[in-house]
Amino acid sequence: MERLSLNVSQWLWWTERDSLLIAYYSENTDEFTSPSEAKNVHVLYVQRPDKFLVPAETPERDGFSGTDAYLEVALVDGAMSQNNYLNQVCEIPEQFHEALIARVIANGYERKAETIPLAQHFHMKYEQGVKLCKSYAGKGRDAVYGQLTPFQF
Amino acid sequence: MKLKEMIDRVKQHHPDMGEVEIVRSLNDAMNDMGFRSKVIESIDQFTTVKDQRVYPLKKHIIEIKAVDYDGKSIKKLIGRPKKRDLI
Numbered sequence: 039m040e041r042l043s044l045n046v047s048q049w050l051w052w053t054e055r056d057s058l059l060i061a062y063y064s065e066n067t068d069e070f071t072s073p074s075e076a077k078n079v080h081v082l083y084v085q086r087p088d089k090f091l092v093p094a095e096t097p098e099r100d101g102f103s104g105t106d107a108y109l110e111v112a113l114v115d116g117a118m119s120q121n122n123y124l125n126q127v128c129e130i131p132e133q134f135h136e137a138l139i140a141r142v143i144a145n146g147y148e149r150k151a152e153t154i155p156l157a158q159h160f161h162m163k164y165e166q167g168v169k170l171c172k173s174y175a176g177k178g179r180d181a182v183y184g185q186l187t188p189f190q191f
Numbered sequence: 192m193k194l195k196e197m198i199d200r201v202k203q204h205h206p207d208m209g210e211v212e213i214v215r216s217l218n219d220a221m222n223d224m225g226f227r228s229k230v231i232e233s234i235d236q237f238t239t240v241k242d243q244r245v246y247p248l249k250k251h252i253i254e255i256k257a258v259d260y261d262g263k264s265i266k267k268l269i270g271r272p273k274k275r276d277l278i
Contacts, residue, residue, distance in 0.1 A: 044268075051258040052268040053248070060260060061244045061272075070272045072244035073260075078236060080259040083252045085233045087225040089218040090194055092211050099251050124195035129231055130221055135192040139200050141220040142213055146205035164220070171228035 044068075087129040091118035131174065137167020226253060 047065045051058060060079065061070035088099060088109055096117045097108055103116045109126040111118070118126075128135060144160035147153040194214070201213050225231050237246065239260075248255075258265055 049260045049263075049265040050268040051255075051260070051265055052271060053255060054245075054271060057245045057247045058255065058258070059244050060239065060246070060258070060265075063268075069274070070244075072242045073239040074241060076238045076240065077261040078238055078259075079246075079261075081235050081237075081252075081255060082257040082259075083233060083235070084229040084254040084256060085225075085231050085251045086253055087221045087231050088251075089221065090214045092214055100249065124193065124198070126194045128192065128194075128197070128217075128221060130224060131230065132192055134224065134230075135197060138217055138220040138224065139197055141223075142197075142201045142216040143204045145216050146201070146208055168224050168227055171224055171230050175228045175230035 090126050090128070091123060093118055093120040093123050130171070133174075134167050134171045137164050137171070140164045140167065229254060232256070 044063055045065055047063060049060065049062050050070075051060050053059065058081065061072055063070050088097065090109065091097065094117050096102070097113075102108055102113060105112045105114065106116070107113075108118070109129065111122045111126050113119070128138065130138065140160045140163040144157045144164060147157035147160065194217075197217060198210055198213050201208060201216075235249075239246075258267075
């Protein structure tokens with residue numbers, strides 16, 4: 039998709055080829071120029087939750103080493119320790135943990151034909167959890183968002 | 192809820208399921224829920240390099256919501272420049 043018409047000189051960002059691009063658009067030349075000096079950039083983003091690690095496993099995400107905390111547990115030499123791994127805490131808010139568990143239970147019931155109805159039941163519970171989680175993510179902790187106040191004329 | 196409690200709850204239904212299998216399955220569920228709900232937000236900071244406009248994104252980033260350049264919020268370009276510049 040080609041850009042829409044621009045008429046104001048300004049810094050802009052966009053994404054392309056798994057990268058973030060930042061450039062200054064000049065309305066006079068109709069051209070984009072790269073940053074000419076070192077400036078701080080802050081990126082607010084949605085991320086994949088960090089995975090639970092089994093003992094001796096290292097985090098997939100960069101930036102963890104030594105005894106850094108990972109899912110509220112201290113790593114040992116940058117890896118998950120046998121002693122602590124059961125204390126990891128999921129990053130997804132606690133109210134949705136039940137739904138996560140329901141999906142794993144459903145996976146277990148899918149192994150036998152006679153327990154498929156149970157699998158469907160627990161999958162449905164998981165899907166309900168995803169729906170609520172989407173709604174929670176949309177409004178965060180702001181209770182006002184999306185609410186309509188009835189008014190009597 | 193800690194991982195131990197989550198494993199215990201699964202084992203109430205599937206006592207024969209191994210811990211590693213439960214952990215992998217929970218990871219799949221977390222990944223799916225996190226991707227579909229976009230519930231986990233985070234912020235990163237880096238410094239621009241002279242004459243460089245392309246900055247590779249880390250793999251755990253699903254979607255960029257906002258960018259601040261030199262302390263000020265900047266707008267997202269809809270589409271891409273007419274002239275593709277790979278610098």
